[in-house]
Amino acid sequence: MSIQSKMIVDKDFKLAEVDPRLYGSFIEHLGRAVYGGIYEPGHPTADANGFRGDALQAIRALRVPIIRYPGGNFVSGYNWEDGVGPKENRKRSLELAWWTTETNQVGTNEFADWAKLAGSEVMMAVNLGTRGIDAARNLVEYCNHPSGSYWSDLRISHGYQAPHNFRTWCLGNEMDGPWQIGAKTAVEYGRLANETAKAMRWVDPSLELVACGSSGSSMSTFAEWEATVLDLTYDNVDFLSLHTYYNNNNGDTANFLASSLDMDQFIDSVAAVCDYIKAKKKSKKKIYLSLDEWNVWKTQGTSRAQQHWEIAPPEFEDVYNLEDALVVGCCLISLLKHADRVKMACIAQLINVIAPIMTENGGPLWLQTTYYPYMHASIYGRGTVLHPLITSPKYDSKDFTDVPYLEAVSVYNEEMNEVTVFAVNRHLREGLELTVDLRSFGTVEVIQHTILEHEDLQAANTRSNPANVLPHNRGKAAADGGRVSALLPAASWNVIRLRVNG
Structure with missing residues (x-):
C-alpha cells in the first residue's frame, strides 16, 4: 500500500543560498x-605525520x-601552548573534562596540517573556562599574525612560516x-566573551566570532541566557551557537522520527531571541546561527571514562542503525x-565518537548508516534552497502533533x-x-533516485558487516515534462536529482 503526498517547487520562491x-x-x-581516529602513527595507512589515510x-x-x-x-581546560612546539618536549596533562590523560601529540599545528589534507577549514575554539582574554589573543x-611578534615568531620557529x-x-x-x-552565569560569560572578542579582533579584524548559546533548549537557563549574552556581546560577535542531540532510548520510533520538529522549533526560538535583542538595540546587524553540535546520541549521560587517566579510551562509540x-x-x-538563518552547523562528531x-x-x-545522508546532503545540497509547498498526511506521536509523513526540501x-x-518517508509500514x-x-529529467532503506529499522553497519545498510540507485522516480513522480519506500531516505532542461 502507499499514501499520497505532493510538493510544489518554484524557482522564484528562494529561501537562501546554502552556506x-x-x-x-x-x-x-x-x-x-583524535588518537586512533584521525591520528594513529604506525597504522598501515598512516602517512609520515601519523594521519590515517583511510580516515582522510x-x-x-x-x-x-x-x-x-x-x-x-575539552577546550574549557585546555592550555593551547601545551600542544605546540617539538613533540618530544610536550607534557602530558590530566584532562578533567573526560578524566583522561592528554598526550598533546596533536595540537594546533598538527590539526591545521590535517585539515588542509581533509580539504576543510578550521573553526577554532578558545578556552573561556579556566582562561580568558590573554590566552585567546x-x-x-x-x-594568524604573519611575523614580527613574539607569538607569530614562535609559530615560525615551530616550522610554520605562513x-x-x-x-x-x-x-x-x-x-x-x-x-x-x-562554568559561568550569563552575565559573567557575556562580559568575558565580549572583552575577549574585542581583543581577538584587535589582533585580527577579519575574524568571525561565535558566542555560546545555552547548552540546549532543556536547560533552565535557555532563552534568558541567549538574551543576556547577546545583550552584552551583540556588537562584537557574528553568530550564536546552538547544541541539540536526539535519541530513541525509550524505543518509540514514530516519536524519534519526529525529532527534527524539535530542531525546527529550537532554531525558530533562538532566532526570535536574536531578533528581540536586535530590536532592543535598534541595530541593523543580524546575528546568524551556528548549530555547531547536533546529532543522534544514544549514550548521553555516561560521560566519562570508567578508568580514570587512560589515553584515548573508547567513549560514546554509538552504533547507528x-x-x-x-x-x-x-x-x-x-x-x-x-x-536563511543557520549558516554553520557541525554534526558531532566526525569519527569514532557518536x-x-x-x-x-x-x-x-x-x-x-548516518554517513550516507550526511554525504548526500553535503555533495548535492549546494546552491539555493527553495521554499517547498508540501501536502502530506500526518500523524501524532508522544511529543509531537501533526507530524508530516513526508519531510522534504x-x-x-x-x-x-x-x-x-x-x-x-516517516511512515513505518507504507510507501509514500x-x-x-x-x-x-520548464521540463526536467531524472538523473538519479538514490534510496537508503532496509527491512529492519535496527539494521546497522559494523566491523564484521560494514555493507549491511547501503544506499542504492534503484529508485524509480520518473519525469513527465515539469512533473516528477516517485515512490518513497516505507522508512526511507531519498535523494532525487533532476536536470533542468528549461
Missing part, C-alpha cells in the same frame, strides 16, 4: 576521535567544509553547563529549511543546472507516493 559550512563537523579531544579518504568524500576544534568540553596572534589564517572562532563552549570547567540515519536525514532537511565514521586501532575503517544548483529533492511539481523550471 557550505552548513555541512561542517566537529573533532574534539575526546575518546578516539572517507572524510574527503564527505566534502566537509569546516571542522570545529579542539572542543567541546595570544592564540590568534600565534595562528600563518594558518583561521577565520572562524568559538568563544568557549557550553558555558552555562554545570559539567563545564569554569537505519532509524538513526533517517533522523539525521530529517535534521539535515531542517537545517536546509533554515538556511560519529558517521568508525575505526579500529591498527585495523579497518567502516561507515555507519529542494535545492537548486543553478551552476550545475540541477534541482535536488531530499525526502524522508510523491508528486513534485517543477513546472516553473
Whole structure:
C-alpha cells in the first residue's frame, strides 16, 4: 500500500543560498576521535605525520567544509601552548573534562596540517573556562599574525612560516553547563566573551566570532541566557551557537522520527531571541546561527571514562542503525529549511565518537548508516534552497502533533543546472507516493533516485558487516515534462536529482 503526498517547487520562491559550512563537523579531544581516529602513527595507512589515510579518504568524500576544534568540553581546560612546539618536549596533562590523560601529540599545528589534507577549514575554539582574554589573543596572534611578534615568531620557529589564517572562532563552549570547567552565569560569560572578542579582533579584524548559546533548549537557563549574552556581546560577535542531540532510548520510533520538529522549533526560538535583542538595540546587524553540535546520541549521560587517566579510551562509540540515519536525514532537511538563518552547523562528531565514521586501532575503517545522508546532503545540497509547498498526511506521536509523513526540501544548483529533492518517508509500514511539481523550471529529467532503506529499522553497519545498510540507485522516480513522480519506500531516505532542461 502507499499514501499520497505532493510538493510544489518554484524557482522564484528562494529561501537562501546554502552556506557550505552548513555541512561542517566537529573533532574534539575526546575518546578516539583524535588518537586512533584521525591520528594513529604506525597504522598501515598512516602517512609520515601519523594521519590515517583511510580516515582522510572517507572524510574527503564527505566534502566537509569546516571542522570545529579542539572542543567541546575539552577546550574549557585546555592550555593551547601545551600542544605546540617539538613533540618530544610536550607534557602530558590530566584532562578533567573526560578524566583522561592528554598526550598533546596533536595540537594546533598538527590539526591545521590535517585539515588542509581533509580539504576543510578550521573553526577554532578558545578556552573561556579556566582562561580568558590573554590566552585567546595570544592564540590568534600565534595562528594568524604573519611575523614580527613574539607569538607569530614562535609559530615560525615551530616550522610554520605562513600563518594558518583561521577565520572562524568559538568563544568557549557550553558555558552555562554545570559539567563545564569554569562554568559561568550569563552575565559573567557575556562580559568575558565580549572583552575577549574585542581583543581577538584587535589582533585580527577579519575574524568571525561565535558566542555560546545555552547548552540546549532543556536547560533552565535557555532563552534568558541567549538574551543576556547577546545583550552584552551583540556588537562584537557574528553568530550564536546552538547544541541539540536526539535519541530513541525509550524505543518509540514514530516519536524519534519526529525529532527534527524539535530542531525546527529550537532554531525558530533562538532566532526570535536574536531578533528581540536586535530590536532592543535598534541595530541593523543580524546575528546568524551556528548549530555547531547536533546529532543522534544514544549514550548521553555516561560521560566519562570508567578508568580514570587512560589515553584515548573508547567513549560514546554509538552504533547507528537505519532509524538513526533517517533522523539525521530529517535534521539535515531542517537545517536546509533554515538556511536563511543557520549558516554553520557541525554534526558531532566526525569519527569514532557518536560519529558517521568508525575505526579500529591498527585495523579497518567502516561507515555507519548516518554517513550516507550526511554525504548526500553535503555533495548535492549546494546552491539555493527553495521554499517547498508540501501536502502530506500526518500523524501524532508522544511529543509531537501533526507530524508530516513526508519531510522534504529542494535545492537548486543553478551552476550545475540541477534541482535536488531530499525526502524522508516517516511512515513505518507504507510507501509514500510523491508528486513534485517543477513546472516553473520548464521540463526536467531524472538523473538519479538514490534510496537508503532496509527491512529492519535496527539494521546497522559494523566491523564484521560494514555493507549491511547501503544506499542504492534503484529508485524509480520518473519525469513527465515539469512533473516528477516517485515512490518513497516505507522508512526511507531519498535523494532525487533532476536536470533542468528549461
